[in-house]
Amino acid sequence: MTETREPVIEARDLHFRAGASHILRGVDLIVEPGEVVALLGANGSGKSTLVKTLVGINPPTQGTVRLLGEPLTAGRRTTVDRSRIGYVPQRANAGGGIPSTAQEVVASGLLHGRRLALPRGWRDRVAAALTQVGLADRVHDPVHLLSGGQQQRILIARALVREPDLLILDEPVAGVDVASQEAFATTMRRLVDGGLTVLVVLHELGELEPLVTRAVVLGHGKVVHDGTPPQARRDHDRAGHRHQHPHADDNTLGEQARALDLEVRP
Numbered sequence: 280m281t282e283t284r285e286p287v288i289e290a291r292d293l294h295f296r297a298g299a300s301h302i303l304r305g306v307d308l309i310v311e312p313g314e315v316v317a318l319l320g321a322n323g324s325g326k327s328t329l330v331k332t333l334v335g336i337n338p339p340t341q342g343t344v345r346l347l348g349e350p351l352t353a354g355r356r357t358t359v360d361r362s363r364i365g366y367v368p369q370r371a372n373a374g375g376g377i378p379s380t381a382q383e384v385v386a387s388g389l390l391h392g393r394r395l396a397l398p399r400g401w402r403d404r405v406a407a408a409l410t411q412v413g414l415a416d417r418v419h420d421p422v423h424l425l426s427g428g429q430q431q432r433i434l435i436a437r438a439l440v441r442e443p444d445l446l447i448l449d450e451p452v453a454g455v456d457v458a459s460q461e462a463f464a465t466t467m468r469r470l471v472d473g474g475l476t477v478l479v480v481l482h483e484l485g486e487l488e489p490l491v492t493r494a495v496v497l498g499h500g501k502v503v504h505d506g507t508p509p510q511a512r513r514d515h516d517r518a519g520h521r522h523q524h525p526h527a528d529d530n531t532l533g534e535q536a537r538a539l540d541l542e543v544r545p
Protein backbone atom coordinates (compact mmCIF):
# COMPACT_ATOMS: atom_id res chain seq x y z
CA MET A 280 0.00 0.00 0.00
CA THR A 281 1.17 3.49 -0.79
CA GLU A 282 1.15 6.14 1.91
CA THR A 283 -0.15 8.81 -0.45
CA ARG A 284 -3.49 10.02 0.85
CA GLU A 285 -5.61 10.66 -2.21
CA PRO A 286 -8.79 12.71 -1.95
CA VAL A 287 -11.81 10.61 -1.02
CA ILE A 288 -13.95 12.64 -3.43
CA GLU A 289 -12.48 14.47 -6.39
CA ALA A 290 -14.98 16.08 -8.75
CA ARG A 291 -13.75 18.29 -11.57
CA ASP A 292 -15.86 20.63 -13.67
CA LEU A 293 -19.06 18.66 -13.17
CA HIS A 294 -22.03 19.51 -15.32
CA PHE A 295 -25.41 17.84 -15.29
CA ARG A 296 -28.16 18.61 -17.75
CA ALA A 297 -31.67 17.15 -17.70
CA GLY A 298 -33.50 18.09 -20.85
CA ALA A 299 -33.32 21.87 -21.19
CA SER A 300 -32.23 22.40 -17.56
CA HIS A 301 -28.56 22.92 -16.87
CA ILE A 302 -28.60 21.86 -13.23
CA LEU A 303 -24.90 21.52 -12.34
CA ARG A 304 -22.80 24.17 -14.02
CA GLY A 305 -19.14 23.43 -13.43
CA VAL A 306 -18.76 22.08 -9.88
CA ASP A 307 -15.32 21.36 -8.45
CA LEU A 308 -15.26 19.54 -5.13
CA ILE A 309 -12.36 17.89 -3.34
CA VAL A 310 -12.94 16.09 -0.04
CA GLU A 311 -9.88 14.84 1.83
CA PRO A 312 -9.80 11.84 4.22
CA GLY A 313 -11.33 12.62 7.61
CA GLU A 314 -13.16 15.76 6.53
CA VAL A 315 -16.81 16.33 7.40
CA VAL A 316 -18.11 18.57 4.65
CA ALA A 317 -21.57 20.12 4.85
CA LEU A 318 -23.21 20.79 1.49
CA LEU A 319 -25.57 23.73 1.88
CA GLY A 320 -27.67 25.87 -0.45
CA ALA A 321 -31.20 27.00 -1.19
CA ASN A 322 -33.87 24.59 -2.37
CA GLY A 323 -33.30 23.72 -5.98
CA SER A 324 -29.65 24.83 -5.96
CA GLY A 325 -28.57 21.34 -7.04
CA LYS A 326 -27.43 19.64 -3.82
CA SER A 327 -29.27 16.36 -4.37
CA THR A 328 -28.31 16.36 -8.04
CA LEU A 329 -24.65 16.80 -7.06
CA VAL A 330 -24.61 13.93 -4.57
CA LYS A 331 -26.43 11.70 -7.07
CA THR A 332 -23.78 12.57 -9.62
CA LEU A 333 -21.05 11.76 -7.12
CA VAL A 334 -22.47 8.32 -6.35
CA GLY A 335 -23.09 7.49 -10.01
CA ILE A 336 -26.89 7.73 -10.14
CA ASN A 337 -26.73 10.79 -12.43
CA PRO A 338 -23.89 10.32 -14.91
CA PRO A 339 -22.32 13.77 -15.47
CA THR A 340 -22.82 15.34 -18.90
CA GLN A 341 -19.35 16.83 -18.52
CA GLY A 342 -16.52 16.50 -16.02
CA THR A 343 -15.03 13.70 -13.96
CA VAL A 344 -15.57 12.05 -10.60
CA ARG A 345 -13.01 10.02 -8.66
CA LEU A 346 -13.99 8.25 -5.47
CA LEU A 347 -11.42 6.69 -3.13
CA GLY A 348 -8.79 7.36 -5.80
CA GLU A 349 -10.59 5.48 -8.59
CA PRO A 350 -12.45 6.95 -11.56
CA LEU A 351 -16.22 6.63 -11.78
CA THR A 352 -16.85 6.23 -15.48
CA ALA A 353 -20.36 6.04 -16.84
CA GLY A 354 -21.24 2.94 -18.83
CA ARG A 355 -18.20 0.98 -17.75
CA ARG A 356 -17.59 -1.24 -14.78
CA THR A 357 -15.86 0.98 -12.26
CA THR A 358 -12.94 -0.01 -10.08
CA VAL A 359 -14.46 2.01 -7.21
CA ASP A 360 -15.06 -0.32 -4.27
CA ARG A 361 -18.72 0.43 -3.59
CA SER A 362 -18.69 -1.60 -0.40
CA ARG A 363 -16.61 1.23 1.11
CA ILE A 364 -19.24 3.88 0.33
CA GLY A 365 -22.52 4.42 2.16
CA TYR A 366 -25.24 6.61 0.64
CA VAL A 367 -28.35 7.84 2.40
CA PRO A 368 -30.77 9.34 -0.17
CA GLN A 369 -33.08 12.20 0.62
CA ARG A 370 -35.95 10.51 2.33
CA ALA A 371 -38.86 9.36 0.27
CA ASN A 372 -40.16 6.22 1.91
CA ALA A 373 -37.79 3.66 3.37
CA GLY A 374 -40.23 0.81 2.94
CA GLY A 375 -41.62 1.48 -0.50
CA GLY A 376 -45.01 -0.08 -1.13
CA ILE A 377 -44.28 -3.52 0.21
CA PRO A 378 -43.97 -4.01 3.96
CA SER A 379 -40.34 -4.81 4.74
CA THR A 380 -38.90 -5.28 8.18
CA ALA A 381 -36.14 -3.08 9.55
CA GLN A 382 -33.84 -6.09 9.28
CA GLU A 383 -34.60 -6.57 5.58
CA VAL A 384 -34.11 -2.91 4.69
CA VAL A 385 -30.82 -2.66 6.57
CA ALA A 386 -29.59 -5.98 5.15
CA SER A 387 -30.17 -4.62 1.63
CA GLY A 388 -27.27 -2.26 2.37
CA LEU A 389 -24.99 -5.31 2.20
CA LEU A 390 -26.00 -6.00 -1.40
CA HIS A 391 -24.07 -3.93 -3.88
CA GLY A 392 -22.44 -4.31 -7.25
CA ARG A 393 -21.92 -7.97 -7.94
CA ARG A 394 -22.71 -9.09 -4.43
CA LEU A 395 -26.06 -10.83 -4.85
CA ALA A 396 -26.09 -12.89 -1.67
CA LEU A 397 -25.84 -11.73 1.89
CA PRO A 398 -22.47 -12.36 3.51
CA ARG A 399 -21.97 -14.75 6.40
CA GLY A 400 -22.81 -13.10 9.71
CA TRP A 401 -25.20 -10.60 8.14
CA ARG A 402 -27.72 -10.80 10.98
CA ASP A 403 -25.12 -9.68 13.51
CA ARG A 404 -23.99 -6.83 11.26
CA VAL A 405 -27.58 -5.68 10.78
CA ALA A 406 -28.16 -5.83 14.54
CA ALA A 407 -24.99 -3.77 15.14
CA ALA A 408 -26.08 -1.13 12.60
CA LEU A 409 -29.55 -0.90 14.16
CA THR A 410 -27.92 -0.51 17.58
CA GLN A 411 -25.88 2.41 16.25
CA VAL A 412 -29.07 4.28 15.36
CA GLY A 413 -30.85 3.26 18.56
CA LEU A 414 -33.34 0.90 16.93
CA ALA A 415 -32.01 -2.51 18.05
CA ASP A 416 -35.42 -3.44 19.44
CA ARG A 417 -37.15 -2.78 16.09
CA VAL A 418 -35.33 -5.42 14.06
CA HIS A 419 -38.50 -7.31 13.10
CA ASP A 420 -40.83 -4.28 12.86
CA PRO A 421 -42.29 -3.43 9.43
CA VAL A 422 -40.68 -0.11 8.52
CA HIS A 423 -43.90 1.44 7.27
CA LEU A 424 -45.22 1.34 10.84
CA LEU A 425 -42.24 3.31 12.15
CA SER A 426 -42.29 7.10 12.49
CA GLY A 427 -40.71 9.28 9.80
CA GLY A 428 -37.70 9.91 12.02
CA GLN A 429 -37.27 6.20 12.71
CA GLN A 430 -37.52 5.41 8.97
CA GLN A 431 -34.78 7.93 8.38
CA ARG A 432 -32.62 6.18 11.00
CA ILE A 433 -33.26 2.86 9.21
CA LEU A 434 -31.85 4.40 6.01
CA ILE A 435 -28.80 5.57 7.95
CA ALA A 436 -28.36 2.06 9.39
CA ARG A 437 -28.60 0.67 5.84
CA ALA A 438 -25.61 2.85 4.89
CA LEU A 439 -23.66 2.12 8.10
CA VAL A 440 -24.03 -1.67 7.84
CA ARG A 441 -21.33 -1.64 5.17
CA GLU A 442 -18.91 -0.07 7.64
CA PRO A 443 -18.07 2.49 4.97
CA ASP A 444 -14.99 4.71 4.67
CA LEU A 445 -17.06 7.38 2.94
CA LEU A 446 -20.59 8.29 3.93
CA ILE A 447 -22.72 10.57 1.73
CA LEU A 448 -25.98 11.69 3.30
CA ASP A 449 -28.73 13.83 1.75
CA GLU A 450 -30.61 15.73 4.48
CA PRO A 451 -30.36 12.88 6.99
CA VAL A 452 -32.08 14.75 9.82
CA ALA A 453 -34.87 16.51 7.91
CA GLY A 454 -38.08 15.77 9.79
CA VAL A 455 -36.23 13.99 12.60
CA ASP A 456 -36.97 15.04 16.20
CA VAL A 457 -34.27 16.77 18.24
CA ALA A 458 -33.52 13.75 20.47
CA SER A 459 -32.86 11.61 17.38
CA GLN A 460 -30.74 14.38 15.88
CA GLU A 461 -28.59 14.40 19.01
CA ALA A 462 -28.27 10.61 18.93
CA PHE A 463 -27.35 10.82 15.25
CA ALA A 464 -24.70 13.46 15.97
CA THR A 465 -23.22 11.24 18.71
CA THR A 466 -23.05 8.27 16.34
CA MET A 467 -21.43 10.43 13.67
CA ARG A 468 -18.86 11.75 16.15
CA ARG A 469 -17.81 8.20 17.00
CA LEU A 470 -17.57 7.18 13.33
CA VAL A 471 -15.63 10.31 12.37
CA ASP A 472 -13.21 9.73 15.25
CA GLY A 473 -12.74 6.26 13.77
CA GLY A 474 -11.67 7.73 10.42
CA LEU A 475 -14.92 8.09 8.46
CA THR A 476 -15.09 10.81 5.79
CA VAL A 477 -18.48 12.50 5.41
CA LEU A 478 -20.28 14.61 2.83
CA VAL A 479 -23.64 15.65 4.23
CA VAL A 480 -26.37 17.76 2.65
CA LEU A 481 -27.99 19.85 5.36
CA HIS A 482 -30.77 22.36 5.53
CA GLU A 483 -29.13 23.88 8.58
CA LEU A 484 -26.08 22.75 10.54
CA GLY A 485 -28.09 21.99 13.70
CA GLU A 486 -26.72 19.28 15.96
CA LEU A 487 -23.97 18.42 13.48
CA GLU A 488 -22.40 21.87 13.69
CA PRO A 489 -19.51 20.86 16.01
CA LEU A 490 -18.57 18.02 13.64
CA VAL A 491 -18.53 19.97 10.40
CA THR A 492 -15.02 20.93 9.31
CA ARG A 493 -15.97 22.76 6.12
CA ALA A 494 -19.01 24.07 4.30
CA VAL A 495 -19.61 24.09 0.58
CA VAL A 496 -22.54 26.22 -0.52
CA LEU A 497 -24.22 25.70 -3.88
CA GLY A 498 -26.13 28.40 -5.72
CA HIS A 499 -27.75 27.73 -9.08
CA GLY A 500 -25.57 24.70 -9.73
CA LYS A 501 -22.25 26.32 -8.84
CA VAL A 502 -20.08 26.45 -5.73
CA VAL A 503 -20.58 29.94 -4.26
CA HIS A 504 -18.72 29.37 -0.97
CA ASP A 505 -16.14 26.81 0.15
CA GLY A 506 -14.63 27.19 3.58
CA THR A 507 -15.70 28.13 7.08
CA PRO A 508 -19.14 26.83 8.05
CA PRO A 509 -21.49 29.85 8.09
CA GLN A 510 -22.86 29.05 11.55
CA ALA A 511 -19.40 29.15 13.15
CA ARG A 512 -18.70 32.50 11.51
CA ARG A 513 -22.05 33.80 12.67
CA ASP A 514 -21.26 32.88 16.30
CA HIS A 515 -17.98 34.69 16.02
CA ASP A 516 -19.39 37.79 14.37
CA ARG A 517 -22.49 38.40 16.36
CA ALA A 518 -22.46 36.26 19.47
CA GLY A 519 -25.71 36.41 21.34
CA HIS A 520 -27.73 37.48 18.32
CA ARG A 521 -30.38 34.93 17.51
CA HIS A 522 -29.96 33.25 14.16
CA GLN A 523 -32.93 33.35 11.82
CA HIS A 524 -33.67 29.79 10.91
CA PRO A 525 -35.38 29.12 7.65
CA HIS A 526 -38.66 27.42 8.41
CA ALA A 527 -38.14 23.70 8.67
CA ASP A 528 -41.21 22.96 6.60
CA ASP A 529 -40.62 25.36 3.73
CA ASN A 530 -39.14 22.66 1.58
CA THR A 531 -40.22 19.33 2.99
CA LEU A 532 -43.19 18.56 0.79
CA GLY A 533 -41.70 19.88 -2.42
CA GLU A 534 -38.43 18.12 -1.72
CA GLN A 535 -40.10 14.84 -1.00
CA ALA A 536 -42.31 15.06 -4.05
CA ARG A 537 -39.26 15.77 -6.11
CA ALA A 538 -37.35 12.95 -4.46
CA LEU A 539 -40.16 10.54 -5.23
CA ASP A 540 -40.32 11.78 -8.79
CA LEU A 541 -36.60 11.26 -9.17
CA GLU A 542 -36.81 7.75 -7.77
CA VAL A 543 -39.28 6.61 -10.43
CA ARG A 544 -37.71 8.37 -13.40
CA PRO A 545 -36.18 5.67 -15.65
Ligand SMILES: Nc1ncnc2c1ncn2[C@@H]1O[C@H](COP(=O)(O)OP(=O)(O)O)[C@@H](O)[C@H]1O
Nearest residue numbers: 297300302320321322323324325326327328329
Ligand atom coordinates in the same frame (compact mmCIF):
# COMPACT_ATOMS: atom_id res chain seq x y z
N1 LIG B 1 -33.74 14.64 -13.42
C1 LIG B 1 -34.17 15.90 -13.41
N2 LIG B 1 -34.85 16.42 -14.46
C2 LIG B 1 -35.23 17.71 -14.50
N3 LIG B 1 -35.01 18.57 -13.50
C3 LIG B 1 -34.36 18.12 -12.43
C4 LIG B 1 -33.90 16.77 -12.32
N4 LIG B 1 -33.29 16.63 -11.14
C5 LIG B 1 -33.37 17.83 -10.52
N5 LIG B 1 -34.00 18.73 -11.30
C6 LIG B 1 -34.16 20.17 -11.00
O1 LIG B 1 -32.86 20.66 -10.72
C7 LIG B 1 -32.87 21.62 -9.69
C8 LIG B 1 -31.98 21.16 -8.55
O2 LIG B 1 -32.63 20.10 -7.85
P1 LIG B 1 -32.01 19.38 -6.60
O3 LIG B 1 -30.66 18.85 -6.96
O4 LIG B 1 -33.01 18.41 -6.10
O5 LIG B 1 -31.84 20.60 -5.60
P2 LIG B 1 -31.66 20.62 -4.02
O6 LIG B 1 -31.37 19.24 -3.55
O7 LIG B 1 -30.54 21.58 -3.79
O8 LIG B 1 -32.95 21.16 -3.47
C9 LIG B 1 -34.32 21.79 -9.31
O9 LIG B 1 -34.82 22.89 -10.03
C10 LIG B 1 -34.97 20.48 -9.77
O10 LIG B 1 -36.32 20.69 -10.07
Ligand SMILES: [Mg+2]
Nearest residue numbers: 326327369534
Ligand atom coordinates in the same frame (compact mmCIF):
# COMPACT_ATOMS: atom_id res chain seq x y z
MG1 LIG C 1 -32.30 17.96 -2.22
